[in-house]
Amino acid sequence: MKMNHFRMMTTCRRLSTLVSLITILLFACSPNPRPEKEFDFFKPEDKLVTAPGKREMILRTERPLNLETPQKYFLEDFTPNDVFFVRWHLSEMPQRVNPDTFKLRIYGHVQRPLALSIADLKSRFNAVTLPALAVCAGNARQQFNPGVAGVQWKNGAMGNANWTGVRLRDLLAAAGIKDGALEVAFNGMDEPPLSQTPDFIKTLPLEKAMDGEVMVAYAMNHDTIPILNGYPLKLVVPGWYATYWIGMLHEIKVYKDTFPGFWMKKAYQVPIGISNGNETPDILAKKTTPIRRIAIRSIFVQPESGSSIQKGRAVEIQGLAFEGGSGIAKVELSTDSGKTWTTTRLDTELGKFAWRRWHYTWTPTSTGMQYLMVKAISNQGETQPWKQWNRSGYMKNEIEQLSLFVSE
Numbered sequence: 574m575k576m577n578h579f580r581m582m583t584t585c586r587r588l589s590t591l592v593s594l595i596t597i598l599l600f601a602c603s604p605n606p607r608p609e610k611e612f613d614f615f616k617p618e619d620k621l622v623t624a625p626g627k628r629e630m631i632l633r634t635e636r637p638l639n640l641e642t643p644q645k646y647f648l649e650d651f652t653p654n655d656v657f658f659v660r661w662h663l664s665e666m667p668q669r670v671n672p673d674t675f676k677l678r679i680y681g682h683v684q685r686p687l688a689l690s691i692a693d694l695k696s697r698f699n700a701v702t703l704p705a706l707a708v709c710a711g712n713a714r715q716q717f718n719p720g721v722a723g724v725q726w727k728n729g730a731m732g733n734a735n736w737t738g739v740r741l742r743d744l745l746a747a748a749g750i751k752d753g754a755l756e757v758a759f760n761g762m763d764e765p766p767l768s769q770t771p772d773f774i775k776t777l778p779l780e781k782a783m784d785g786e787v788m789v790a791y792a793m794n795h796d797t798i799p800i801l802n803g804y805p806l807k808l809v810v811p812g813w814y815a816t817y818w819i820g821m822l823h824e825i826k827v828y829k830d831t832f833p834g835f836w837m838k839k840a841y842q843v844p845i846g847i848s849n850g851n852e853t854p855d856i857l858a859k860k861t862t863p864i865r866r867i868a869i870r871s872i873f874v875q876p877e878s879g880s881s882i883q884k885g886r887a888v889e890i891q892g893l894a895f896e897g898g899s900g901i902a903k904v905e906l907s908t909d910s911g912k913t914w915t916t917t918r919l920d921t922e923l924g925k926f927a928w929r930r931w932h933y934t935w936t937p938t939s940t941g942m943q944y945l946m947v948k949a950i951s952n953q954g955e956t957q958p959w960k961q962w963n964r965s966g967y968m969k970n971e972i973e974q975l976s977l978f979v980s981e
């Protein structure tokens with residue numbers, strides 16, 4: 574049974590699709606069209622919708638369904654399941670999954686192919702719980718300038734959760750990996766609407782799959798995983814972008830060769846050899862590599878950019894910092910366009926793969942528009958770039974700016 578087309582397509586949404594189409598046509602037909610690389614992608618208005626099992630979230634695309642978490646929920650250390658962002662590539666998926674008949678298959682280059690029920694996972698393997706941040710590689714794509722194609726996320730294509738499940742290493746050990754295995758492929762129950770679209774399958778190198786941190790999760794924030802986030806099982810790859818976190822996971826296949834699939838070889842690639850997945854529209858990188866580890870980044874959460882505050886009155890600024898697992902050493906803030914930086918106060922670490930909250934109390938001394946900047950530094954000494962661009966809009970981690978209007 575396929576998932577219903579959610580009935581939230583309103584006239585307003587249709588209109589905005591129409592407007593963006595007309596915009597594209599106008600540019601395409603104008604006598605002196607701007608070069609494609611400078612094309613200003615239509616940035617949709619943030620429209621709130623309610624999908625099954627979710628509170629109001631920002632609709633990015635409807636089919637497949639892509640929902641963004643409103644920024645206010647980033648004031649909570651753990652993102653509630655019913656506002657956790659939703660990102661699907663394929664439009665066909667089961668509407669419900671029967672937990673009593675569901676089986677996870679582990680097969681391929683193994684000694685003992687397995688078909689495990691959820692009850693098997695819970696009774697035959699040790700449970701582990703780990704806080705970890707899931708962040709879409711395309712998070713903050715809206716900030717790319719020039720704009721790039723793809724889901725136009727702001728900062729809300731991420732969320733921090735406590736994940737409970739079993740170690741992938743234990744599952745693979747139970748199946749008995751044969752000598753010479755190279756990669757492990759993961760497939761969910763969602764399917765392409767047309768046969769030409771390749772199924773969404775991602776792979777991990779065997780070494781990564783066996784690191785003892787990668788997990789097959791059956792619980793999210795101590796509850797079942799919402800259907801829209803991949804009930805009943807989600808692969809959790811701590812420290813790596815969420816593109817690997819396959820939801821509705823039902824097949825794990827061990828390969829003795831490298832896996833040739835589209836979603837590994839063609840999609841989710843970033844430039845090679847240039848830092849931070851960087852290139853310029855004029856000089857595109859010739860070689861690319863799959864996206865993996867989460868790039869270091871910090872964001873502002875409060876106050877909202879564009880807010881008005883008062884001169885001489887202290888204001889509490891807070892935000893989040895994260896990276897791929899070495900840990901945040903410090904987060905620095907600048908009130909003078911990056912000339913000088915001061916350290917912010919960090920909350921205690923929730924876990925090495927979780928985000929880390931920072932705070933700063935600021936008392937503005939002059940009036941007018943003021944710009945604050947924030948940057949994180951990892952325990953490995955990595956920090957954020959001033960400027961960053963790549964053609965697909967991945968791994969955004971430029972130093973972020975907050976504008977505040979200070980009145981007398």
Ligand SMILES: Nc1nc2c(c(=O)[nH]1)N[C@H]1C(S)=C(S)[C@@H](COP(=O)(O)O)O[C@H]1N2
Nearest residue numbers: 658659660662709761802815816818819820
């Ligand atoms: N089965 C399946 N798993 C998937 C995807 C998908 O399209 N199908 N999208 C991936 C991507 S790109 C992201 S960012 C995360 C999003 O997880 P969420 O929907 O729980 O937020 O799921 C990943 N796992």
Ligand SMILES: [Mo]
Nearest residue numbers: 709710815816
């Ligand atoms: Mo993603």
